[in-house]
Amino acid sequence: MTSGNLRKSRLLPGYVGLYFLFLYLPILLLPVFSFNNAATTTFPLAGFTTRWYVSLWANREMLTAAVNSLVVGLCVSVLSTLLGICAARAITRYRFRGRRAANGLIMAPLFLPEIIVAVSLLMVVLAAGMELSLATVILGQTVFCLPYCMSVLTAGFEGFDRSLEEASLDLGETAFGTFRRVTLPVVAPAILSSLLVAFTISLDEFILAFFLSGTEPTLPVYIWGQLRFAAKLPGVLALGTIMLVLSILLLTIAETVRRRAERRYATRGHAHA
């Protein structure tokens, strides 16, 4: 039994190590080849260069796509977080008929093949006579980001102590004033991390953008176009590395904010008890 334990205790961490290698190897290859002084992505490496990064600055098409992505990302994160706040607040604060069904519908994109969401939106947009543009991408990606915003926001709202709001209302504050001065400060971290999560997803989202962007590509759509040309791969890898660093940065911020809030709430709860 003890030897079994010992063996298992070594086996599991070893497996965890292998798993992490599997998880991180493909991610770490991007930066490696983006600094490699060769147009092919093969070993052995051919020396260090930053020319792929330099060439990005001169690439107008890429810069336009980057600006498009930023615009879409900002709009999607604000829109999906606003809609998420309404729904998450309604679901955590009130009991009403159809609550579960409403929640199910909003969360449904998690359980649908993305191509089907994309195709159905494309049909609606074209049937309604709308032109494909960044606006349609924004509308579509918001549907897709809502479930993620909702899970971040409901988690943030659930720990909220309702008596604080009641106290504020009893003391004569209006409903809006209570929201702004009592509720908002407590749930602000969840809102911030919802904004960041939605922005990160939007920045990376390909299928919906591919179907709905028309003639205005976002970065992933631009990258998709470049992947056909082997010679352009290192440039794409350099771009990918920049996006990778940006995503990790945003997620680290979101995670830190969330955890700090969690800790603050935990200590406050402790003081009350």
Added chain:
Amino acid sequence: MAIAASHAPAELAPPEPPRPRWSASEEASGLALISPTLLYAISLLALPILIVFAYSFWSQDYLTIDRALTLQNYRTALFEPMYQDLLGRSLVISLVVSIVTVVISYPIACFISFHGGRHKNLWLFLITVPCWTSYLLRVMSWKVILGYQGVLNTGLMSAGVTDQPIASLLYNSNAVVITLVHSWAAFAILPIFVSLEKIDRSLIEAAHDLGDTKLMSFLRVVLPLSLPGVISALLIVMIPTVGDYVTPKLVGGKDGVMIATAIQAQFGKGANWPLGAALSVTTMVVVSTMAGLTVLALKLVVRRIR
């Protein structure tokens, strides 16, 4: 009180004491607050899917849509050998991917839940980071790893395992499976982890005290109690992967084409919306059925073990 008031017609409510009107009730406030989001989801998610459903029963003659109901699209989707092949392969791939992902992720979720100590959140964060990085480039990266002159081949050759590159690593269903398993790892770990966290640890101790071995207590206590997590992990991986478009396109080659490519074609070059709609609906229905059967089979197996 609020609920009672909501059922009573306003005229019959006695004037004294003033009952809260329905518009001020909890139910009305909840509905009012959720309505923007709900309307958004209805108009841009539920309605579009209903339209796909409607289109799948119509037919198209060049550019005009004939709204007479027909089952012709479904006949094509289900019996045309090409679509049968694509749908069959997509189902097999998504089944294999979801099972492999859950099996290799379960020990990780266990490790974090039982041995994660104070750093559980950090572990979870590290697991999710790769999943947030560019999807296209992650798939591209696997192409670099599995390619003819790729990382794996050059590595194997320099280690002396083979003296010629293995050509069969890339451009087939296996490459698609490996890439998809990698993409969906975190989506499997998180739900399993959550259900493991909910298990009362004293139950496991009790099993040990009553003489169960580690393996038995795992099979009879931990596994059945974590089943909800395993099920949602299976579903959250299986259903979306069946419609994956990018991975088969980039690493699947000729033998790894999946149904999404055919669906996309009907909205692009092929331009047959009703057929595309029927293929979408068929895919959704078939994959949901397969998911249901898998969950049922899993429940039976676990009950057997117990």
